[in-house]
Amino acid sequence: MLTLSRADFETILQHCLRELPNEACGILAGKSNKVERVYPMRNAKPGPVSYEMDAEEQFRVMKDIRQKGLAMTGIFHSHPSGRAFPSGIDVEKAYWPGTELPNYPDVVYVIVSLMDREKPDVRGYSIKEGTVKEVSLNVLS
Amino acid sequence: MAIKVRIPTPLQKLTNGKAEVECAARNITELVDALEKDYPGLKERLSEGGKIRRFINIYVNDEDIRFVNKEETTLKEGDNVSIVPAIAGGC
Numbered sequence: 001m002l003t004l005s006r007a008d009f010e011t012i013l014q015h016c017l018r019e020l021p022n023e024a025c026g027i028l029a030g031k032s033n034k035v036e037r038v039y040p041m042r043n044a045k046p047g048p049v050s051y052e053m054d055a056e057e058q059f060r061v062m063k064d065i066r067q068k069g070l071a072m073t074g075i076f077h078s079h080p081s082g083r084a085f086p087s088g089i090d091v092e093k094a095y096w097p098g099t100e101l102p103n104y105p106d107v108v109y110v111i112v113s114l115m116d117r118e119k120p121d122v123r124g125y126s127i128k129e130g131t132v133k134e135v136s137l138n139v140l141s
Numbered sequence: 142m143a144i145k146v147r148i149p150t151p152l153q154k155l156t157n158g159k160a161e162v163e164c165a166a167r168n169i170t171e172l173v174d175a176l177e178k179d180y181p182g183l184k185e186r187l188s189e190g191g192k193i194r195r196f197i198n199i200y201v202n203d204e205d206i207r208f209v210n211k212e213e214t215t216l217k218e219g220d221n222v223s224i225v226p227a228i229a230g231g232c
Contacts, residue, residue, distance in 0.1 A: 027228075052228070053229065087232040102150075103228075105151075
């Protein structure tokens with residue numbers, strides 16, 4: 001389970017809506033599967049069906065997370081017109097190429113489906129050991 | 142020349158679980174070779190045909206080597222090298 005505050009949940013949603021029609025992305029940081037900070041990130045390859053975090057920004061944010069004594073707990077991105085489930089590319093990019101070694105084994109991949117923009121569908125997944133498993137998201141009121 | 146190298150989680154199986162290792166090298170090409178010598182298998186994971194794989198970002202201190210001198214980026218005693226896999230996807 002990944003726990004996050006309502007405010008953090010809204011920050012994720014607003015970033016995803018703001019970046020439409022392109023995919024949005026970001027990093028979640030915290031401790032013990034509890035999100036304490038949301039980093040909306042720049043999509044360096046903007047498009048309606050792709051994202052790649054800006055490398056420099058990613059490096060800076062990962063350093064900031066370490067310096068704050070936190071851990072990367074999640075990676076989020078949007079599917080502007082797809083469902084809230086990891087695509088083949090999402091799964092492929094979660095692993096070191098040519099291996100079954102997950103790049104970030106301890107993170108929850110959060111996917112925001114904006115197929116229904118009035119009612120976004122937000123779900124979490126672990127992608128490792130060759131499988132995709134849904135991880136429940138606990139949004140605190 | 143001792144260079145500290147931060148190893149990403151998926152490659153730590155090749156470094157006996159170490160998240161940080163040290164090696165001596167004058168540039169990134171030499172660094173990859175030095176890592177391979179100490180931890181066989183790392184070179185293939187990091188590079189192909191002498192070039193760093195595209196999805197891997199390498200930083201010397203805070204500088205992305207792509208914006209310095211790529212594989213020929215020079216290293217000096219006390220430098221910190223970070224190997225960071227890109228985060229990407231798409232539907």
